[in-house]
Amino acid sequence: MSVARALLLGVLVSCLPTLGCQVISASVSSPSDSISGTGHAIAGIFSAISTSSGSGGDGDSAKESYRRDLRQYTAAFARSGGTSADFLRGVTRIAENHGVSHWEAEPATPFAIGQGMREASFSEAEMNAFCSELGAGTPAAEIALRGWQSAGG
Template identity: 30%
Template sequence: MKLKILLLTLSLTLVFQNCSIVTSISNSSDSLNSISNSVIKLSDSVNSLSRSISSISGSLKGNKPESLYKTDVRDITALYAKDGLEGNFQKDISKIALKHGISDWEAYPATYIAIGEGLRKAKVEPNLFNRFHTKIENKESALLLKVGYTQNL
């Protein structure tokens, strides 16, 4: 009889210990889920902050795609202006446009503004500018070229 009581006591002890282990595992799982959710929220916050910093940084630098394109076109125009825009000028403008994702630079208004700015940057005299300006057949492009040449850099 004592053996039966001992076995029953041992069995009950094991059952209660197993319940305790299951409860501990369940509590640990809940804690891990809570930690995981916190990490996800933190990651979202970091990503949001990173996007905000990038946006602010881009705004401060003025690094808009069109602005970068115009800067490149203006600078190459100023270099070529010394040779009367001869040589590979149009080919180089085309390469710059493609680099910036522009397939038809001649139809892109910012190109002509930037060329005008480049001529001004190179200090091309007004009479030379007018000779170049009159060669532009498209009236809108010619006007944009003049806008770039006459506006303040």
């Protein structure tokens, strides 16, 4: 996996509080780990996504627009790379532009990021490793995987 992809994963993992605000921490030690580069930069950007939050794939046209823009941003970021801070700023900007005040708790966020990872050609193995880093079975990981699957291929 490229450095850009590992950085993407890093942001998601480093900022991912889930269910009851428990924080899942990343333990990837080097770019040679199975999850490296851009993937690390996106790991951990979700907070307080609960099982009652929905699938992230439902919603009105405003949510669809938010998901589309976030999907496109994630795919572009995964291809070009950047820092965790860069990715967080981009996600925050997109959320603000769409009136999403708590994107960290919005199921559409991991769903769209999963779609963007598929658009950036994350393989099934890379996506499974990404979801493992998020915390296999957590709502955010499940929603991101559903987003990746929905983008089909």
